[in-house]
Amino acid sequence: MISFELFEKRLASLHERIAAACLSASRKPSDVTLLPVTKTHPAAAVEYAARAGLAAVGENRVQEAVHKRSECTAPVRWELIGHLQSNKAKVAATHFDRVQSVDSVKLLTLLDRAAGELGRTLPVLLQINAGHDPAKFGAEPEDAERLVQAALALPHLRLDGLMTIAPLSDDPAVAGRTFANLRAIRDDLAARCGTPLAELSMGMSGDLEAAIAAGSTCVRVGSALYGERE
Numbered sequence: 001m002i003s004f005e006l007f008e009k010r011l012a013s014l015h016e017r018i019a020a021a022c023l024s025a026s027r028k029p030s031d032v033t034l035l036p037v038t039k040t041h042p043a044a045a046v047e048y049a050a051r052a053g054l055a056a057v058g059e060n061r062v063q064e065a066v067h068k069r070s071e072c073t074a075p076v077r078w079e080l081i082g083h084l085q086s087n088k089a090k091v092a093a094t095h096f097d098r099v100q101s102v103d104s105v106k107l108l109t110l111l112d113r114a115a116g117e118l119g120r121t122l123p124v125l126l127q128i129n130a131g132h133d134p135a136k137f138g139a140e141p142e143d144a145e146r147l148v149q150a151a152l153a154l155p156h157l158r159l160d161g162l163m164t165i166a167p168l169s170d171d172p173a174v175a176g177r178t179f180a181n182l183r184a185i186r187d188d189l190a191a192r193c194g195t196p197l198a199e200l201s202m203g204m205s206g207d208l209e210a211a212i213a214a215g216s217t218c219v220r221v222g223s224a225l226y227g228e229r230e
């Protein structure tokens with residue numbers, strides 16, 4: 001695990017990258033939230049984020065996050081950004097403050113039921129395969145409207161917006177196209193469904209500039225903060 005001093009240094013350069021990207025896009029840095037991704041790192045990674053004043057962390061596996069959360073006293077919110085299997089929906093609704101990776105009506109229904117039983121409202125994002133990547137999870141863009149309508153009809157979910165992951169590619173233009181596509185999908189759905197879908201979670205360590213240019217409101221950053229994962 002890196003030292004807190006190194007973490008702070010990397011965080012400062014990341015804030016500079018975000019500010020520069022916002023400047024080129026004529027956007028306000030305060031409109032882009034940095035979500036530190038602590039997957040594969042120990043609970044100390046979460047403590048670092050909290051100590052630096054970050055409000056939430058992202059984890060991509062339910063079991064790992066539940067375990068880590070039990071070891072942490074840091075006052076942060078936990079967000080699920082990785083694929084969720086339906087048999088883990090209830091655990092996810094119990095232990096996460098928001099689920100960014102919802103990609104089916106079945107999951108929406110299970111999360112809503114679990115949130116209802118817990119007497120809470122669960123914020124969610126819909127993960128859309130905006131890059132048509134065969135290797136990625138996420139709903140197909142053609143199914144997005146059906147998912148939005150389903151989410152809006154469920155009483156214990158709060159639909160905040162959309163999330164995507166760009167396909168792995170040597171061509172940086174691929175990420176840019178994916179993010180622009182998610183933005184266009186969002187604008188279209190917001191108009192048709194009469195809901196703002198204000199959160200656009202897109203961009204990671206390697207492609208956050210392209211994501212911010214396309215309107216990202218949440219960049220999910222792991223390796224640029226904590227180093228390469230093993």
Ligand SMILES: *Cc1c(COP(=O)(O)O)cnc(C)c1O
Binds near residue numbers: 037060204
């Ligand atoms: C791991 C992960 C990230 C962070 O990726 P880095 O390249 O390490 O910044 C972002 N989003 C999701 C969904 C991830 O699984």
